[in-house]
Amino acid sequence: MRYKVLTVDDSKTVRIIVKKAFKAYDCEILEAGNGVEGLAIAAKEMPDLILLDVTMPVMDGVEMLTKLKSDPALKAIPVMMLTAEGGRDNVLKIAKIGVRDYLVKPFKEETLLEKCGRVIDLKPLNDAASKAKSIFDPADILVVEDKPAIVQQIQEGLKHTPWKIRGVSTQGEAIDQCAKTAPDVVIVSLSLPEESAFTLFRLIRTNVKTKYTPVFALVVKTETVQQQQAQTLGFSAIITKPIDTADLETKIAKAMNLDTSQRYYATEQGCLVMRLPENCSPVVIAEAANYLKPKFSDAVEAGLNKVVIDIHQLRTLHMGVIKLLFQAMQICRDLGMQFTLVGNAQIISECKGFEDTRGWTFYDSLDEAKAGVSRGASATPQLAGVG
Amino acid sequence: MPATAEITETLIRDHINRAVADVFKTMLGREATSSAQIPRSDAEARSGLEGHRPQVVGTVGFVGDINGLIYLHFDLAFARLGTCHLLGMTEVELDEAGDEVINDAIGELTNMTVGSFKNALCDAGYPCKLTIPSILRGSNFSIESIGQAVRHIYYFDCAEHRVVADILIKSED
Structure with a gap:
């Protein structure tokens, strides 16, 4: 939900400072230069919070606040005074009309945000450029x-x-x-x-x-x-x-909601390379499986129909890995993609021990596998029976 | 209500020192200190205001049980610097935005300073309200008060610039 904050101040400077303060948050800032404009915008836009100055031409803040609080449609809108008027008696008089908070100028932007954050649920903008997006971004x-x-x-x-x-x-x-x-x-x-x-x-x-x-x-x-x-x-x-x-x-x-797909998937020399790390814990398997279908579909969409499944770093084969590889192979078959496998001596030997993986053929290096898949070689002659 | 005659120069000096220091620190991130260079006479203090360099002067009054006016003098270079800091603008952006932006920023800084000063007066038993800020610009002018007004002039040093607070308080009839 995008919150609306109305700043009512005759000083453009203050309105700019308010806008600047909220820039990093998912808020829409509405502006009014006096109480009359403020009431009109409040009635039209129904803001979630009003920041109100006291001394203004045409209609001052106290009059606007009084009118606002006597209007059944508007009286529920929380108002925070943001004003240089900070004398004890004046503050008490204004507070009695009904304000949520009172901030006396001069003010720090952080203090303003902190007080506003108590009234509305301020959420930082997600698309901020400074936020990390992938595992290769600094954080x-x-x-x-x-x-x-x-x-x-x-x-x-x-x-x-x-x-x-x-x-x-x-x-x-x-x-x-x-x-x-x-x-x-x-x-x-x-x-x-x-x-x-x-x-x-x-x-x-x-x-x-x-x-x-x-x-x-x-x-x-x-x-x-x-x-x-x-x-x-x-x-x-x-x-x-x-x-x-x-x-x-x-x-x-x-x-941090980072895109971790680059850990497992990359496009290299016209091939989609699926790569599994040395230790494939259940968390790793789940993470790689999450991206499996979208990554293969994206590759097809981009005109790639060759996949190299690289498990040469893998230390040992277990059911989680086998299941994931079967899944990948099945998706290849469904999408009409060709694929080859890269493994190490340990993995190749372990594959011989399972009925379903016995027929898999491996290349020793990624380059050979890429060349092989380009020639149209297949890693699993019996793939049609797998699944 | 205490008589305005009871407001001592020390009280006024303390209030304005605190107000200027607080506003400049909070809004501009700069220390403003009461200048060590104190004019020897009223005439010398006034002549200090009649600079020939371009100035931007913010004015805000206070009316109520005590009435007065404060002029805050900034040289143009400092007014520009302060505006850029306040609004997060570069000098180029400020040139594009025009003088109106500087006027508004200096008006607001004056409003905050006089507001802090006035709030201290209110809490000391002199209830009063602020007026709307106005701006004077120029490079060769002097400000004179008419009628019975007590005048206090204070100098501040801030970021190698001089800021002057010229306070006029109406005497009791």
């Missing part, structure tokens, strides 16, 4: 952990990614970092003293900048009570210690 991960070894372990485990991992050891430092630049993901250790992890989580959720930032809880595997507490509070994911960094990477990518 900012904040780790809040008082044990440097853990931070180091995460940094080491994710060093192959373009992500910047910042480590801080206290709640205060984390808040400062979030105020400077909202991170893409926050990982908080639940072992911070005095339950400050939970306080930090609440603070992150009440800050309009970080309201929707994924927050992971970092906890020892056996601390089930803490894990439950984190789940109840609404942490985005639970990461257990000892940390499985591959699993952490997958969870981060998922939380």
Whole structure:
């Protein structure tokens, strides 16, 4: 839902500052230069929030507020005063008419957003250019952990990614970092003293900048009570210690809604290459399977009809992998695509041990497989019987 | 209500110092400090206002149990700098937007400064309201008050520029 915010101020400068403040959020800013215009726009557009100045020509803010609150159709619209009028008695008089909040100029944009965020659910624009879109884009991960070894372990485990991992050891430092630049993901250790992890989580959720930032809880595997507490509070994911960094990477990518398809699919020299990594955990299999149909369909759409399935990095064959490969082969058959396989000695030998995979033929290298598929060679003469 | 005569120069100086520092820090991200260079006489203070460089002067009044007017003098270069910062504009964009944008920005900075000053007066027992800002521009002019008005002139240093607050408070009849 796109919120409408009406700013009523005779100063174009203030209206521009308000617009600037909301630029990164999914909001429509409506403008009025005085109370008369403000009432007309409020009646026509029914904004979700009105930011109202006091001293204005034609009709001032107090008169507009009084008229607004006496109109049954408009009185429910929340009003926040944004004015240089801050004398105690005047503020009390205005507050009595009925305002949701009061912000005295001069004001910081962050304060304005924070107060507005209490009235409307401000959502950052998703298509912001700065947001990471794929696993090859940089992202900012904040780790809040008082044990440097853990931070180091995460940094080491994710060093192959373009992500910047910042480590801080206290709640205060984390808040400062979030105020400077909202991170893409926050990982908080639940072992911070005095339950400050939970306080930090609440603070992150009440800050309009970080309201929707994924927050992971970092906890020892056996601390089930803490894990439950984190789940109840609404942490985005639970990461257990000892940390499985591959699993952490997958969870981060998922939380940031990143396109991870490039891990498994690429177009090279007129072929679609499907590539499986060394360790195919259930999470990896599920991720690769997710993109299977759309990636193959896109390739056909783009005029490609050759596929190389590259499993030479795979350490061992298991049912999850076999099922995924059968799926891929079936899609190839359905879409009329030719395919070849690339494997290693271990995988080729394991394939001989299964009835359904016995007949598969492999190339030793990707280049040979590409050349083979171009000549029209087939990897599974008995494919028609598979499925 | 206390008599306006009871408003001491120290109180006025404190209020305007706080107002200027707060507004400039919050809106422009710059420290404005009361200038160490204090004019020796009223005449010298006034002559300091009669600069020959282009100036943009914002004016906002306060009316109620106490009446007065504050002129905030900016040299044009600082007015442009402040406007760019306030609105997130470049110098080129500002040139395209025209003088009206500078006038509005300086009017608003003055409004906020006088607002903070006036709010302190209200809380000290002198209820009053703000007037709508207006702007004076030029490079060779002087401002004189008519009738009975007490005048205080304060200088501020901010980002290698000089800002002057010229305060006129109407005396009691």
